[in-house]
């Protein structure tokens with residue numbers, strides 16, 4: 323370390339889970355000889371990133387992690403500068419020059435596209451537009467969402483697709499006690515949508531849903547959930563041929579089997595999960611009216627297209643197939659993430675969370691990620707300085 327008893331100035335960009343867990347790791351790493359003055363910079367007027375604008379309103383327990391963030395923010399070495407955007411109000415070069423360490427925790431907020439014909443039609447939205455609309459993100463208050471059709475299609479087989487489908491499928495009175503955006507609740511109360519179909523292009527055994535979320539589906543009071551038993555039986559047959567079946571996969575398939583076999587309530591609201599269905603074209607005159615799928619099959623462990631197709635008449639398509647990081651001056655993007663080697667970007671600049679590893683893992687994953695990055699930073703501070 324260059325001198326003893328030094329306070330290093332740290333800038334963390336992004337007030338989401340990764341940003342807060344980075345601040346916490348710096349706070350925990352402090353010793354008598356080493357301390358950090360942390361400035362967190364956030365483009366929005368409010369902190370907490372996707373805990374505020376991503377996590378579904380009917381999952382309030384998950385949002386209680388914000389209590390941890392509040393505790394971190396109360397430490398005397400922490401300051402939050404909200405309404406300041408990196409790349410617009412301040413440059414990465416300025417931050418690099420003014421701080422000893424810069425950690426980018428700016429997430430991944432651009433919804434990935436399918437790249438098929440018709441994706442530009444009205445009422446074809448990405449989850450990166452639809453989710454923040456119902457979660458009061460200031461950039462998405464004006465998003466045009468039309469819920470006048472009877473059937474909606476959600477593309478993707480992960481928890482974000484499930485959140486989107488569930489918000490469309492449940493009786494909106496179940497959202498009354500939540501923090502869902504008022505404008506969205508008003509629209510959902512007038513929604514004509516009664517059938518929601520989630521389509522994944524691979525098999526049940528490849529789905530990225532997690533078991534606790536799947537297990538919650540049969541508990542929905544006003545919605546019947548359907549999965550074709552045959553698709554689950556076929557998947558069970560395929561995975562029984564594997565040398566080893568991971569516990570998570572076993573739990574997922576079991577949760578899906580229970581949904582498939584569950585006695586239905588015969589209510590008007592229906593949520594169906596369809597596997598091995600790959601969207602190939604969205605049709606409509608200005609606005610989405612139909613989506614065409616190729617039927618896939620699993621052959622020799624690989625997912626391949628068959629000659630069969632089917633289509634669904636729909637007035638709303640939401641794609642939930644992942645997120646990429648947004649580029650700003652001073653960083654480059656590689657495979658949707660800020661280019662980095664194990665969290666190091668260049669010089670005194672580091673990256674963590676979704677901006678580092680892409681849109682995977684739960685909120686807690688950002689904690690271990692941020693701990694690793696702070697370990698890396700502290701190691702580098704111990705190294706003798708070379709001129710850059």
Ligand SMILES: Cc1cc2nc3c(=O)[nH]c(=O)nc-3n(C[C@H](O)[C@H](O)[C@H](O)COP(=O)(O)OP(=O)(O)OC[C@H]3O[C@@H](n4cnc5c(N)ncnc54)[C@H](O)[C@@H]3O)c2cc1C
Pocket residue numbers: 335336337338339340341363364365366369370371372373375376377378381384406407408409427428429430449453482485650674675676677682683684685686688
């Ligand atoms: C729809 C959805 C639902 C989810 N539900 C769950 C769940 O139920 N349970 C769970 O464990 N995980 C859930 N997750 C995952 C979880 O939200 C992420 O793991 C986590 O938020 C990633 O943290 P992050 O800090 O990297 O990114 P983010 O949470 O996106 O935070 C990034 C922050 O950086 C800010 N920012 C971006 N660019 C700039 C800039 N240029 N200048 C300044 N600030 C900037 C953003 O405004 C934001 O506040 C969900 C994710 C999504 C998308």
